[in-house]
Amino acid sequence: MDIFLQQLINGLVLGSVYALVALGYTMVYGIIELINFAHGEVTMMGALVALSVIGALALGMPGLPGVLILAAGLALAIPVCVALGLLIERVAYRPLRNAPRLAPLITAIGVSIVLQNLAMLIWGKQYISFPPVLPQGRYEILGAHITDVQIAILVLTVLIMLGLILMVQRTRLGRAMRATAQSRQVASLMGVDVNRVIASTFAIGSALAAVAGVMVSAYYGLAHYYMGFMLGLKAFSAAVLGGIGNLGGAMLGGLLLGLIESFGAGYIGDLTGGFLGSHYQDVFAFFVLIAVLVFRPSGLLGARGIERA
Amino acid sequence: MSALLAVSGVSKAFGGLQALSDISLQVNAGEIFGLIGPNGAGKTTLFNALTGLYTIDRGEVRLNGTRLDGCKPHQVLKAGLARTFQNIRLFAEMTALENVLVGRHARTHSGVLGAVLRLPATRREEADSRARAMALLERVGIAGHARRLARNLPYGDQRRLEIARALASEPALLALDEPAAGMNPAERAALRDLLLQLQHEGLTLLLIEHDVKLVMGLCDRLAVLDYGIKIAEGTPEVVSRDPSVIAAYLGDEAL
């Protein structure tokens, strides 16, 4: 029972991070129907920028409370990531909006190679550990443990998601985004500035990625120039699992994927009689992805694809 | 006369929209059969249902006695039913000639080995296909454009190319979805001649068309669809006097 509960907690926390990154993929895909291949790299940049700020403050002003230091880290990471997101949209996507679909995919791949190597030049190839500024509380419930960091991730994720839903449902920008997602032509005929909407989508997704980057590095206590790749891939899987283009789907998909991974890693040894160990954790995301696409290509919450001819 | 195409009780719904309700009709060998009706009546949907692009909810489709419902589009074509599309669907980046050559696919057989080794059988087949394809381009009047990319052809020529591509599969029944749309009067006249000539050569035609003059002049028989229901069927004279047809069209215009 305690193993079960522990995996449940771990899975939900991991899933929250996936969900936040997945939102970025799903929002962009919902609007321009392209995979923002560089999104994982934006997450990585957010983590590393925040870690640098946090590290510098922790060293320079040791008296400062941890939460304030963390906030300062986010305060720089978010604008940096937003700027990156806007740059990616401007460089890799906007000029190629009418080109064959492969072209923007390749530019996005190019941008992610650039970002990854830029990060390697700036921060080096080694793992960077999260400075010890965070509260280290650890509580026991029914035999499982939950830490302050985990609680913070869960609470923050819920707040962000609620905020995002309100934004999309209630604000002008949200309405414009939904209209653009329906049909770019119609939206622009109705007076929506489509370019601005698309840019805003990249900006919001990138801000979420910054937060997710900080979360994931706080959770694992590490960041690394290469961390964006796997994270991005899994988050994309989560978005597809939920039904790409669907915000609720990205949230659900992220949480589910986190749980699947966590339970999968916890139980795979028993399931295969010890043949496969927990280092197969990374495989689950892909098996889930493939299974979903094969059996329910529109994802869990996606509209059922209507046959078109 | 024998029925080449027999459609019985075909229904198709999209969510709550009943696009086709219990459609039955028979197209006899050698005739030109017209399918008319206001926009959104379900004509294209019926074509898609016949050619395996949509799975039908109920009903049966037979071509020369063989079941077509449940068949994949390529099987339908192989059985002898070829079609064109209302919103022209050519292989844009291929030349006109290549488009027609693709139309030969179902009637040719060479595979990877034949292609790589250029076996004698493959070479014969390829030469034969090219000759037939050129003849078809000639036939529809665009032989001069053989080496041009399909996407660069004028609109009317694209429509004709699509007909040539469909004919390349040597169909028994050719289904045309608004072939005259966007054509000027001269092109329409040429199309009319071509269709009559094809009929003369023994081809059976199923024709969706909005140009009433063209339809009335060409078709041996007609069926009229409205809101997915067949409201009339018969010779052009009979159909054009049918009150429900007049109502459907007037209702349409009143919109």
Place this chain on the structure above:
Amino acid sequence: MPEGKRPRWLVFGLLALGLALLPFLVDAGLGRSWVRLIDLALLYVMLALGLNIVVGYAGLLDLGYVAFYALGAYVYAWLASPHFGLHLPFWAALPLGAALAALFGVLLGTPTLRLRGDYLAIVTLGFGEIIRIFMNNLNAPVNITNGPQGINLIDPVRVGDMSLSQTQTLFGITFTGAHLTYYLFLLFTLALIFISMRLEDSRIGRAWVAIREDETAAAATGINTRNLKLLAFAMGATFGGLAGGLFASFQGFISPESFNLMESIMILCMIVLGGMGHIPGVIFGAVLLTLLPEALRYTGDWQRNLFGQIYIDPADLRMLLFGLALVAVMLYRPAGLMPSARRRREFADAAE
């Protein structure tokens, strides 16, 4: 004499002579390490030609292509190394690897082929990662892949009793292993180019392009789209598996690290940069992208000349520059550097 009238045999003769002398010219001009690099470039040409069938012709965006490369390499290593104590000759091990890769191409393709473009990309990417993760971990409880250490001491290709990994003297000329490998790879590369060319201009090739252009119309025109897509996958995988076997014999050592996603992306970039669906463009892209990162190593010298010292390790800088180059080419030449005549026209039309 006007261009078109030059006798074909003369052109071919000169080309053949150039290709035959290439390793010696490169050796003399740039150094021995560049001969190995040319070998590698040929390997990538084979891979790019294989992926070109899948992506360029049939329009199926495959981001996990490296999985087939890996399969070919591992099969070769299992059949011709001390790992299982088997030492099959290359003419047996190589086709078996290619055949297994083809089989996997069909197996992986079957459930996924009805997916739309981008989804297919991600699923194939997932397959590629799954295969890599298994290669990394299938060393226990039964040691199949030897895990991250990979498989060592793989047999080189032998022709008669001549090993392609050793320096040989033939007709008074000294050939290093790299030189001999070059000729072997050249032979395979030419064969694959020939096959690609023949396929492109055939019933099968046209059907692939038709599917790429409009899958629904292709089906309505009588093409069994599922079978033809599977065929494209199988053909591409065969090329990949073949290249994998050659790679294993050439390196003598393989590990999962050689088959990561970056490798798939690199091969995709080769064909897109060169000019998708256009054989000369694909070859050009493969050669360019194999040599470019090496050439970018020279940025160290530039830095020294410009600033008197090296600020950034050229090995770190080259991937950054590579990424920038990728973006730049796509922005200014979205049809690739050497697009086929028809694609050039297409983009000219679009620009109008």
